[in-house]
Amino acid sequence: EKSKSSFFDKISRAVVGKSKVDDEVLDDLEEVLISSDVGVETTVKIIRRIEERVERDKYVSTSELDLILREEIAGLLSENNIEDTNGFTIPKKNVPYVIMVVGVNGVGKTTTIGKLASQFKANGLKVVLGAADTFRAAAVDQLVIWAERADVPIVKQAMGSDPASVAFDTIQSAVAQNADVVLIDTAGRLHNKVNLMNELTKIKRVMQKVIPDAPHEVLLVLDGSTGQNAFEQAKQFTQATEVTALAVTKLDGTAKGGVVIGISDQFQIPVKYIGVGEGINDLQAFNKMEFVDSFFKRNN
Amino acid sequence: MFQNLQDKLDKALHTLKGKGQITEINVAETVKEVRRALVDADVSYKVAKDFTSIVKEKALGENVITSLNPGQLMVKIVHDELAKLMGGEVAELKIDDNPTIILIAGLQGSGKTTFSGKLANFLKTKKNKKVLLVAGDVYRPAAINQLQVLGEQIGVDVYADLASKNPVEIAQAAIAQAKQNGNNVIIIDTAGRLAIDAEMMDEIRRVHQTVNPTETLFVVDSMTGQDAVNTAKSFNDVLNYNGVVLTKLDGDTRGGAALTIRTVVDKPIKFISTGEKMEALDVFYPERMADRILGMGDVVSLVERA
Ligand SMILES: Nc1nc2c(ncn2[C@@H]2O[C@H](COP(=O)(O)OP(=O)(O)OP(=O)(O)O)[C@@H](O)[C@H]2O)c(=O)[nH]1
Numbered sequence: 001e002k003s004k005s006s007f008f009d010k011i012s013r014a015v016v017g018k019s020k021v022d023d024e025v026l027d028d029l030e031e032v033l034i035s036s037d038v039g040v041e042t043t044v045k046i047i048r049r050i051e052e053r054v055e056r057d058k059y060v061s062t063s064e065l066d067l068i069l070r071e072e073i074a075g076l077l078s079e080n081n082i083e084d085t086n087g088f089t090i091p092k093k094n095v096p097y098v099i100m101v102v103g104v105n106g107v108g109k110t111t112t113i114g115k116l117a118s119q120f121k122a123n124g125l126k127v128v129l130g131a132a133d134t135f136r137a138a139a140v141d142q143l144v145i146w147a148e149r150a151d152v153p154i155v156k157q158a159m160g161s162d163p164a165s166v167a168f169d170t171i172q173s174a175v176a177q178n179a180d181v182v183l184i185d186t187a188g189r190l191h192n193k194v195n196l197m198n199e200l201t202k203i204k205r206v207m208q209k210v211i212p213d214a215p216h217e218v219l220l221v222l223d224g225s226t227g228q229n230a231f232e233q234a235k236q237f238t239q240a241t242e243v244t245a246l247a248v249t250k251l252d253g254t255a256k257g258g259v260v261i262g263i264s265d266q267f268q269i270p271v272k273y274i275g276v277g278e279g280i281n282d283l284q285a286f287n288k289m290e291f292v293d294s295f296f297k298r299n300n
Numbered sequence: 301m302f303q304n305l306q307d308k309l310d311k312a313l314h315t316l317k318g319k320g321q322i323t324e325i326n327v328a329e330t331v332k333e334v335r336r337a338l339v340d341a342d343v344s345y346k347v348a349k350d351f352t353s354i355v356k357e358k359a360l361g362e363n364v365i366t367s368l369n370p371g372q373l374m375v376k377i378v379h380d381e382l383a384k385l386m387g388g389e390v391a392e393l394k395i396d397d398n399p400t401i402i403l404i405a406g407l408q409g410s411g412k413t414t415f416s417g418k419l420a421n422f423l424k425t426k427k428n429k430k431v432l433l434v435a436g437d438v439y440r441p442a443a444i445n446q447l448q449v450l451g452e453q454i455g456v457d458v459y460a461d462l463a464s465k466n467p468v469e470i471a472q473a474a475i476a477q478a479k480q481n482g483n484n485v486i487i488i489d490t491a492g493r494l495a496i497d498a499e500m501m502d503e504i505r506r507v508h509q510t511v512n513p514t515e516t517l518f519v520v521d522s523m524t525g526q527d528a529v530n531t532a533k534s535f536n537d538v539l540n541y542n543g544v545v546l547t548k549l550d551g552d553t554r555g556g557a558a559l560t561i562r563t564v565v566d567k568p569i570k571f572i573s574t575g576e577k578m579e580a581l582d583v584f585y586p587e588r589m590a591d592r593i594l595g596m597g598d599v600v601s602l603v604e605r606a
């Protein structure tokens with residue numbers, strides 16, 4: 001909090017009574033944004049917007065600058081993020097709503113599924129999990145434990161079996177059980193591995209044999225401590241699976257996850273959730289202003 | 301990217317062409333481009349800033365070699381400095397103690413358990429060691445199973461105690477068993493933890509104090525962004541680790557975190573992880589990492605032509 005106010009103090013001291021934001025202020029802003037993983041390109045974009053605003057409005061008071069800054073940054077969080085949602089809206093239909101969860105290794109896919117299952121269940125929805133990571137050591141065991149914690153059924157096969165076949169089974173079983181929502185876990189994969197990316201496309205295709213418009217959501221999970229590589233992740237996963245939503249995890253740490261600003265701006269994919277811990281309740285709906293504010297808070 | 305940075309540097313330095321030296325005036329714009337390239341590669345903002353001022357010092361007054369234009373010369377200086385910073389003395393793992401105890405630490409999902417398996421496999425097959433893996437993560441769902449599956453794959457024993465929630469006790473009991481069974485290397489896998497989680501950091505401090513490891517390795521995801529500076533420092537403050545392991549380098553990340561970590565804690569990178577398979581382990585080459593961060597494949601050939 002101390003550093004937050006001192007940052008804004010510094011900005012206002014430098015700006016009040018001037019018609020231009022001076023270089024020192026912009027340098028400070030640049031440092032804050034870059035250190036939050038916003039990236040050079042998006043940072044330059046934000047700074048340019050602020051310069052334009054200040055030029056146009058001539059006089060900017062302390063509180064106005066604070067607001068402008070937050071608005072301009074938040075403005076980049078894509079049109080799709082104008083309204084903060086409360087996460088996914090699951091329609092009550094007679095076919096289950098299928099959510100496929102994808103991402104690179106170790107970002108928090110399986111954990112996020114466990115948390116989501118618990119939230120959906122608490123909202124009175126009937127949930128089924130599909131253990132389509134049949135590759136990583138003990139991946140199925142891990143999801144089984146999450147299914148127990150959330151108290152929801154899980155469909156699984158032996159390790160090493162075809163993930164598309166697990167997804168197919170899961171959706172069939174969910175239809176038979178009259179479930180409301182299906183969460184499909186997939187193995188972590190780096191986006192530059194063509195075969196593994198094609199596998200995702202195949203899993204999608206096979207699901208559609210049961211429910212033609214499945215998956216209804218493809219949730220890309222990004223680790224909040226990832227730097228600019230997250231851009232490439234968003235790009236490649238979107239190409240392979242038409243990602244519809246983002247979740248940013250591990251924001252309980254010191255990483256800021258600023259890279260999602262540029263991502264949601266460029267790819268028009270809304271951020272729906274943030275992960276803030278390893279517990280079952282540590283998943284929150286994304287709140288734009290809180291997210292932006294966190295950039296200006298010092299760690300500890 | 302190489303062309304990209306090169307082109308930008310050429311442009312920034314074009315006024316210099318035909319002159320014999322790099323001067324203050326034209327170096328300023330260049331330094332900005334280099335800094336931008338580094339930050340784009342996830343090098344910490346401050347580290348990038350400090351690094352470019354070193355580069356600036358080096359570059360000023362440098363004679364332009366006939367076969368290199370000023371832009372190329374600048375790239376060469378940047379590359380050489382980067383490689384120098386990242387390199388230093390060759391950092392072999394110390395494995396002569398009997399038993400050698402290796403403690404593995406890092407953030408959640410960085411690749412600790414997978415690396416523990418790989419290291420065990422490496423020490424078993426390449427160094428003829430009798431290794432014991434220790435399942436010290438009592439929190440993550442199925443963390444113990446995961447290590448057991450890996451142990452089975454590579455034919456290495458795994459010590460686990462499903463009833464205990466105390467990593468210090470687990471480590472102690474494992475060491476006792478290792479001594480009895482004649483294991484000469486003990487690798488302790490631990491739970492992922494955030495550097496700001498005081499309780500969890502205290503736990504690993506206690507494990508560290510109790511087992512007094514020969515090697516403590518900090519495992520970090522090579523895709524890490526600006527946070528690398530905080531995490532690497534905090535873990536070092538608590539564990540004073542001997543070396544760093546960079547994982548997931550089979551991806552296309554530029555890996556600027558490597559420079560950040562090297563700069564803020566001055567600890568050698570001892571291994572790199574390049575895949576999910578147990579064999580995907582490699583030693584670290586500073587030159588290659590420098591090229592990777594700068595996004596240039598063939599700076600070496602460029603420099604050789606000079
Ligand atoms: N602190 C923190 N840890 C998290 C969060 N989300 C997940 N984790 C931890 O991150 C690690 C990896 O999570 P997983 O859910 O296994 O990640 P994954 O993407 O399924 O991993 P793979 O399937 O191996 O690719 C685990 O230790 C989780 O407990 C979060 O929001 N905060």
Ligand SMILES: Nc1nc2c(ncn2[C@@H]2O[C@H](COP(=O)(O)OP(=O)(O)OP(=O)(O)O)[C@@H](O)[C@H]2O)c(=O)[nH]1
Nearest residue numbers: 105106408409410411412413414492548573574575
């Ligand atoms: N592509 C690739 N994947 C890796 C590499 N190292 C680990 N992984 C994967 O990354 C994910 C996380 O690895 P783990 O070994 O479980 O990571 P961890 O640090 O033990 O995770 P926690 O115990 O949850 O903190 C798994 O999917 C691994 O298969 C690597 O070098 N390359």
Ligand SMILES: [Mg+2]
Nearest residue numbers: 109110133139
């Ligand atoms: Mg998983």
Ligand SMILES: [Mg+2]
Nearest residue numbers: 412413437443
């Ligand atoms: Mg682990």
